[in-house]
Amino acid sequence: MREIDITKGIVENHVASLFKALESDVVIVGAGPSGLVAGGILASKGFNITILEKRLAPGGGIWGGGMGYKYVIIQDEAKDILDEFNIPYRPYEGEYLSVDSISFASGLIFEATRRGVNIFNLTECEDLLVRDGKVAGVVVNSSLTQMAGLPVDPLTFEAKAVVDATGHDHDVVRTLSNKNDVKLNTPTGKPMGERSMFAETAEKAVVTNTKEVYPGLFVCGMSTAAVYGGFRMGPIFGGMLLSGKKLAGLLEEFCSK
Numbered sequence: 001m002r003e004i005d006i007t008k009g010i011v012e013n014h015v016a017s018l019f020k021a022l023e024s025d026v027v028i029v030g031a032g033p034s035g036l037v038a039g040g041i042l043a044s045k046g047f048n049i050t051i052l053e054k055r056l057a058p059g060g061g062i063w064g065g066g067m068g069y070k071y072v073i074i075q076d077e078a079k080d081i082l083d084e085f086n087i088p089y090r091p092y093e094g095e096y097l098s099v100d101s102i103s104f105a106s107g108l109i110f111e112a113t114r115r116g117v118n119i120f121n122l123t124e125c126e127d128l129l130v131r132d133g134k135v136a137g138v139v140v141n142s143s144l145t146q147m148a149g150l151p152v153d154p155l156t157f158e159a160k161a162v163v164d165a166t167g168h169d170h171d172v173v174r175t176l177s178n179k180n181d182v183k184l185n186t187p188t189g190k191p192m193g194e195r196s197m198f199a200e201t202a203e204k205a206v207v208t209n210t211k212e213v214y215p216g217l218f219v220c221g222m223s224t225a226a227v228y229g230g231f232r233m234g235p236i237f238g239g240m241l242l243s244g245k246k247l248a249g250l251l252e253e254f255c256s257k
């Protein structure tokens with residue numbers, strides 16, 4: 001056994017993954033539930049999907065359930081998506097299902113990667129490529145470089161479409177709006193900020209507001225609340241899954257044009 005053979009195996013495979021990502025159909029920023037569902041569905045239809053996740057572990061806000069209690073609740077409206085991703089669940093009181101957050105997060109991640117989604121963890125989207133009034137790709141850097149505050153230049157990936165699936169942060173839309181003189185597809189033309197908790201309204205709005213917010217840039221999941229002034233909803237996740245599924249349909253049409 002030679003250590004450099006192990007190293008070659010890691011380097012060669014990682015570089016091949018990077019090359020695949022350079023010209024993606026879709027780059028999804030954020031590996032929370034909405035991004036993983038959208039990515040998984042699109043990858044199974046043959047699209048070249050890249051997901052960027054700035055943390056070590058993909059899964060976003062799933063892992064901690066509610067206040068560290070490890071179950072999340074999902075409306076049975078989203079049951080088909082759990083079945084599609086092979087996530088185990090148990091019926092809970094009428095219209096709800098209870099899901100172990102650990103199997104929920106790991107199941108979505110596994111199924112997305114099994115279908116060919118190219119997930120880069122420890123990789124942060126720090127800026128966008130904007131060409132002719134349209135988002136055309138992302139500017140990425142290592143999260144470790146960002147955390148250390150080192151002066152290291154980023155790399156770029158091109159994409160037909162980019163998705164802000166960064167949750168509360170709405171990092172991508174915020175960056176686009178702060179750095180460019182652009183008018184977003186929101187009532188104010190700017191990100192509108194998230195409101196306090198109101199689960200029922202919030203869950204519906206997350207799906208309604210899953211859309212193209214600027215040419216070439218889509219929003220899904222919790223970032224829709226921050227961008228469109230929606231309410232937060234706490235640890236109920238059906239809206240996130242349904243948002244991911246709706247996004248996949250929108251992007252399938254968009255990328256096939």
Ligand SMILES: Cc1cc2nc3c(=O)[nH]c(=O)nc-3n(C[C@H](O)[C@H](O)[C@H](O)COP(=O)(O)OP(=O)(O)OC[C@H]3O[C@@H](n4cnc5c(N)ncnc54)[C@H](O)[C@@H]3O)c2cc1C
Pocket residue numbers: 029030031032033034035052053054055058059060061062123124125126165166167168169171172220221222223232233234235236237240
């Ligand atoms: C740490 C955390 C704690 C949360 N706590 C609560 C809570 O207490 N109450 C509540 O109502 N909701 C909370 N949420 C949101 C809740 O979990 C959501 O309902 C659900 O997880 C949102 O799913 P999502 O698909 O929008 O993405 P999220 O689960 O929010 O995941 C977004 C992902 O994007 C990543 N990301 C962000 N910016 C970048 C970037 N620039 N580049 C690359 N990756 C990026 C994040 O690391 C994260 O993994 C929390 C989310 C997180 C991430």
